[in-house]
Amino acid sequence: MQVRFWGVRGSVASGDLSRIGGNTSCVEVTSGKHRLILDAGTGARALGDVLKAERELKLTFLFSHLHWDHVQGFPFFAPAWRPDCDLTMFGPGADGAEALERALTRQMEGPAFPVPLTAMGSRRIFASARAGEVIEEGPFVITPLDLPHPQGCVGYRIEADGHSFAYCTDVEITATSIPRALNASLAGVDLLALDAQYTRPEYDGTAGPSRRGWGHSTNLDAAHLARQVGAERLLLFHHDPGRDDDAVEAMAAEARTIFSHAEPAREGLALTLEHR
Numbered sequence: 001m002q003v004r005f006w007g008v009r010g011s012v013a014s015g016d017l018s019r020i021g022g023n024t025s026c027v028e029v030t031s032g033k034h035r036l037i038l039d040a041g042t043g044a045r046a047l048g049d050v051l052k053a054e055r056e057l058k059l060t061f062l063f064s065h066l067h068w069d070h071v072q073g074f075p076f077f078a079p080a081w082r083p084d085c086d087l088t089m090f091g092p093g094a095d096g097a098e099a100l101e102r103a104l105t106r107q108m109e110g111p112a113f114p115v116p117l118t119a120m121g122s123r124r125i126f127a128s129a130r131a132g133e134v135i136e137e138g139p140f141v142i143t144p145l146d147l148p149h150p151q152g153c154v155g156y157r158i159e160a161d162g163h164s165f166a167y168c169t170d171v172e173i174t175a176t177s178i179p180r181a182l183n184a185s186l187a188g189v190d191l192l193a194l195d196a197q198y199t200r201p202e203y204d205g206t207a208g209p210s211r212r213g214w215g216h217s218t219n220l221d222a223a224h225l226a227r228q229v230g231a232e233r234l235l236l237f238h239h240d241p242g243r244d245d246d247a248v249e250a251m252a253a254e255a256r257t258i259f260s261h262a263e264p265a266r267e268g269l270a271l272t273l274e275h276r
């Protein structure tokens with residue numbers, strides 16, 4: 001299983017912030033010829049450009065939720081315009097299929113966008129990703145997880161090739177408020193990409209307005225969770241759009257005081273979890 005990061009920012013794209021990157025959420029997971037795409041933030045555009053050369057594409061999108069930083073890249077995902085592209089699109093929650101189709105339709109209607117979703121040539125099948133209901137796609141066994149976030153968010157634990165990767169963007173937890181079910185679902189995960197948008201002073205409101213209730217975690221609480229569930233490796237994810245490389249690296253260094261295998265997710269980072 002290979003995991004590749006195409007967008008790691010939260011909230012809004014922020015230009016090229018050098019080593020970390022400025023695009024919003026998009027992560028590609030592959031095993032052999034099979035490919036999953038987690039969210040379609042602005043990072044999806046560059047992924048689509050790389051897939052241009054491939055014919056008869058069959059892709060599965062898993063959406064965490066429908067906030068704009070997770071869907072905004074879809075109109076710019078070139079394969080979605082091609083008739084030789086089959087897309088299976090999982091929306092989050094019990095009514096995820098309808099909610100996802102509606103959100104993608106609306107973001108391509110006036111006054112926001114000039115061309116409608118129906119003009120895209122790909123075949124699109126919409127489905128729902130319900131927490132706890134396992135999805136099997138090719139070699140992947142995928143468990144959707146409920147995450148605390150305004151209007152809800154779904155994380156995904158993905159197993160393939162004897163390894164596990166969990167994608168938990170947009171989740172507000174503190175070291176003392178980790179839902180028991182989430183704790184159990186992430187137990188022993190090999191690679192964990194986890195929301196770490198804020199510093200402690202930002203979250204507490206001693207540096208600007210308090211971010212409590214905004215739906216995101218701190219680097220320190222992310223590290224606590226990784227330690228608590230026995231993850232092998234933590235990638236801090238959903239970086240604040242205003243944070244430069246040095247500030248993101250400093251947050252990772254601080255996280256390592258709690259969980260030693262912590263680093264920032266970066267655009268372009270590709271990790272291979274080998275067969276075992």
Ligand SMILES: [Zn+2]
Nearest residue numbers: 010011069170
């Ligand atoms: Zn987000």
Ligand SMILES: [Zn+2]
Nearest residue numbers: 067149170215
């Ligand atoms: Zn969100």
